[in-house]
Amino acid sequence: MTDLLRITDVEVEYRFRGRGRVRAVAGVSLDVAPGQIVGLVGESGCGKSSLARAAVGLTAPSAGEVRYAGRPVTPLGWRRRPGAEIGLQMVFQNPYASLNPRRTIGAQLLDGVAETVTGAARRDRVGELLDRVGMPAAAADRYPHQFSGGQRQRLAIARALAPQPKMIIADEPVTALDASSQAQVVNLLVGLVRDLDMGMLFISHDLALVHEIADVTAVMYLGRIVETAPTRELWRDPRHPYTRALIDAVPQIGPTPRLPGTLAGEVPDPANAPTGCRFRPRCPHAFAPCGDQPPTLQLGGRSAACWLNDPTVAPAAVPAH
Amino acid sequence: MAPLLDVDSLAVTLPGPRGPLPILHDVSLTVDEGELVGIAGESGCGKSLTAQTLLGLLPPGATVTGSARFAGTDLLGLDNRGWRRVRGGGIAMVFQDSTAALHPMLTIGRQLTEHMRVHLRMDRRAANRRAVELLDQVRIPDPERAMRAYPHQFSGGMRQRAAIAIALAARPRLLIADEPTTALDVTVQAGILALLDRLRAETGLAVAFITHDLGVLSALTTRGYIFYAGRVVETGPTGALLTAPTHPYTAALLGARPHGTQAVGTLRPIPGGPPAPGEAPPGCPFQPRCGYAQPSCGTAPPPLAPAGADRSVACVVRPHLEVATR
Ligand SMILES: Nc1ncnc2c1ncn2[C@@H]1O[C@H](COP(=O)(O)OP(=O)(O)OP(=O)(O)O)[C@@H](O)[C@H]1O
Ligand SMILES: Nc1ncnc2c1ncn2[C@@H]1O[C@H](COP(=O)(O)OP(=O)(O)O)[C@@H](O)[C@H]1O
Ligand code: SF4
Ligand code: SF4
Ligand SMILES: [Mg+2]
Ligand SMILES: [Mg+2]
Numbered sequence: 265m266t267d268l269l270r271i272t273d274v275e276v277e278y279r280f281r282g283r284g285r286v287r288a289v290a291g292v293s294l295d296v297a298p299g300q301i302v303g304l305v306g307e308s309g310c311g312k313s314s315l316a317r318a319a320v321g322l323t324a325p326s327a328g329e330v331r332y333a334g335r336p337v338t339p340l341g342w343r344r345r346p347g348a349e350i351g352l353q354m355v356f357q358n359p360y361a362s363l364n365p366r367r368t369i370g371a372q373l374l375d376g377v378a379e380t381v382t383g384a385a386r387r388d389r390v391g392e393l394l395d396r397v398g399m400p401a402a403a404a405d406r407y408p409h410q411f412s413g414g415q416r417q418r419l420a421i422a423r424a425l426a427p428q429p430k431m432i433i434a435d436e437p438v439t440a441l442d443a444s445s446q447a448q449v450v451n452l453l454v455g456l457v458r459d460l461d462m463g464m465l466f467i468s469h470d471l472a473l474v475h476e477i478a479d480v481t482a483v484m485y486l487g488r489i490v491e492t493a494p495t496r497e498l499w500r501d502p503r504h505p506y507t508r509a510l511i512d513a514v515p516q517i518g519p520t521p522r523l524p525g526t527l528a529g530e531v532p533d534p535a536n537a538p539t540g541c542r543f544r545p546r547c548p549h550a551f552a553p554c555g556d557q558p559p560t561l562q563l564g565g566r567s568a569a570c571w572l573n574d575p576t577v578a579p580a581a582v583p584a585h
Numbered sequence: 586m587a588p589l590l591d592v593d594s595l596a597v598t599l600p601g602p603r604g605p606l607p608i609l610h611d612v613s614l615t616v617d618e619g620e621l622v623g624i625a626g627e628s629g630c631g632k633s634l635t636a637q638t639l640l641g642l643l644p645p646g647a648t649v650t651g652s653a654r655f656a657g658t659d660l661l662g663l664d665n666r667g668w669r670r671v672r673g674g675g676i677a678m679v680f681q682d683s684t685a686a687l688h689p690m691l692t693i694g695r696q697l698t699e700h701m702r703v704h705l706r707m708d709r710r711a712a713n714r715r716a717v718e719l720l721d722q723v724r725i726p727d728p729e730r731a732m733r734a735y736p737h738q739f740s741g742g743m744r745q746r747a748a749i750a751i752a753l754a755a756r757p758r759l760l761i762a763d764e765p766t767t768a769l770d771v772t773v774q775a776g777i778l779a780l781l782d783r784l785r786a787e788t789g790l791a792v793a794f795i796t797h798d799l800g801v802l803s804a805l806t807t808r809g810y811i812f813y814a815g816r817v818v819e820t821g822p823t824g825a826l827l828t829a830p831t832h833p834y835t836a837a838l839l840g841a842r843p844h845g846t847q848a849v850g851t852l853r854p855i856p857g858g859p860p861a862p863g864e865a866p867p868g869c870p871f872q873p874r875c876g877y878a879q880p881s882c883g884t885a886p887p888p889l890a891p892a893g894a895d896r897s898v899a900c901v902v903r904p905h906l907e908v909a910t911r
Binding site: 307308309412413414441442443444445446447448450451469470471472473475476477509510513514515516517518519520521522523524525526527530531 | 621627628740741742743769770771772773774775776778779782797798799800801803804805806807823824825827828837838839841842843844851852853854855858
């Protein structure tokens with residue numbers, strides 16, 4: 265299976281006048297195949313959105329490469345996207361980032377429909393797109409503010425679908441919604457991936473939600489991917505202490521109150537990333553080798569960047585899980 | 586012993602563009618001294634309006650009926666001075682968006698001490714001492730330095746802790762927390778939940794915690810209220826409520842959320858959305874979305890009726906509900 269989206273050793277840097285630079289993404293590789301949902305999780309500020317913007321070509325990576333359908337994605341200010349890249353679309357957390365409040369939904373959907381579709385067929389496409397996201401055809405004549413948050417997000421998805429993309433990058437598409445609206449939007453996205461054989465990179469800080477839908481989950485910490493595994497395996501048997509901590513922090517329903525596990529400290533400022541393993545200051549298992557940055561170890565269909573997985577240095581008594 | 590907070594048959598109507606809009610109907614709830622109580626439901630079900638009513642923060646033109654007593658005081662009969670006294674020491678609030686509660690141009694220390702000097706009439710030195718103590722209590726590292734920091738220099742979790750510190754400054758007996766962790770990472774949320782639980786244990790603080798996340802409700806609170814369309818539709822001990830719900834809406838909310846450890850790969854959204862104020866159907870407000878509705882559901886909104894140990898439910902059908910174990 266060839267990858268639809270291939271992110272290789274990507275770095276994203278932000279420069280500040282006088283204050284040097286911040287490396288928000290510090291060497292990330294990630295692949296998404298057609299029909300596959302890859303979840304990307306991590307705490308606020310770890311670089312998820314920075315990676316997403318580089319992946320769709322909204323910003324230029326300072327190093328590394330992004331390929332979509334085998335061709336390099338070219339960063340382009342506000343220039344029109346070359347035909348081949350229209351297949352790569354993004355859905356943002358804030359639907360207003362993709363919907364203009366002053367234009368009708370119909371007009372905005374039409375913008376995305378290919379110019380080769382003409383006449384009455386264009387109008388029909390608008391109806392089809394609204395139907396796909398479970399909205400009535402009458403929505404075409406209304407404005408974004410006339411819809412609830414969940415409905416607006418569905419309309420933003422319709423806008424992203426207008427050019428018939430093969431790959432969707434969804435950056436926290438349901439974070440602002442309550443559970444039922446979340447489920448509606450998430451089921452819609454998953455259905456599209458399955459029906460149309462699209463690829464999807466689904467970014468979220470909600471690990472439980474990603475657990476339900478992603479085929480593969482990548483965990484990001486301070487600009488790096490620390491663990492990647494098929495989702496069920498990751499949840500059942502995490503190999504990185506940070507993954508473990510994220511899972512333990514998810515509040516669970518049970519017969520008596522039970523507080524979720526807490527993780528010491530805060531995500532450090534990426535401008536002052538710790539040396540060695542970046543998770544070291546918060547890691548309950550840190551040991552001598554952690555003063556050096558752990559390589560990403562291949563563990564048979566999954567990978568983790570933690571010294572505990574290296575039998576040549578890890579004390580046998582300390583499991584990562 | 587009388588509950589610390591006792592709300593009975595509260596109804597709130599707000600002015601709307603086409604006449605008055607009924608928002609809360611017949612809401613009754615209690616919070617005991619040192620108790621952690623949860624309030625949950627979808628967006629727009631009236632959770633925040635309930636909180637605003639209890640803090641005297643309703644928009645102008647609101648009409649309120651029913652009663653709300655806090656530590657013997659009739660809240661609904663208070664004038665502005667009375668409300669200031671309640672907010673200055675009885676009931677405090679933290680919001681979802683702590684950045685909105687903090688002034689961006691003032692240091693954290695200034696905001697903490699100002700509050701104490703105005704509301705508690707403390708002198709500068711005492712206020713400073715107490716401020717450092719509070720920042721330490723909410724586990725902000727290096728409190729002396731944090732006093733000189735501006736809100737934007739804090740992470741989201743630290744800002745929420747600072748907002749809690751400010752809310753605690755006047756030693757309230759009840760803290761109303763309106764989705765204080767909704768915008769935060771799970772790791773940061775875990776820290777805030779642990780903090781609230783510790784404050785309850787150490788100082789006897791009572792907390793009314795508003796959330797739309799049933800996992801949070803279960804993890805923190807001992808008793809819960811499920812709101813729908815401005816009404817309480819089910820209430821009881823949180824564990825029982827969420828492991829064996831008796832209202833179809835509670836069960837539907839559980840089905841819509843991710844399942845945590847037992848992920849099953851399906852989320853079951855509740856079709857449609859809650860009715861807008863004034864647009865609820867004449868019978869049970871959940872009827873248009875309910876898979877168990879019967880003709881009898883259409884006559885009048887079902888009243889909250891006892892349903893087993895310390896539980897009440899507002900459903901006339903009381904169907905057998907299948908709930909996935911998790
Ligand atoms: N335009 C920018 N200029 C400077 N720094 C930035 C910029 N955008 C992001 N950063 C910094 O880069 C880091 C990663 O930010 P990013 O927005 O990618 O995080 P994220 O993982 O998407 O977080 P969240 O979950 O809060 O959306 C952060 O430290 C952030 O402050
Ligand atoms: N100032 C207001 N004027 C009119 N309607 C309002 C006002 N504030 C909230 N509402 C309406 O009251 C209902 C309950 O709102 P709210 O208490 O904020 O819900 P929740 O906190 O449960 O999400 C919603 O339908 C909302 O649109
Ligand atoms: S490499 Fe060391 S510090 Fe880093 S996660 Fe593994 S055990 Fe912890
Ligand atoms: S009263 Fe009827 S419509 Fe309402 S929740 Fe019960 S079964 Fe459903
Ligand atoms: Mg982001
Ligand atoms: Mg609210």
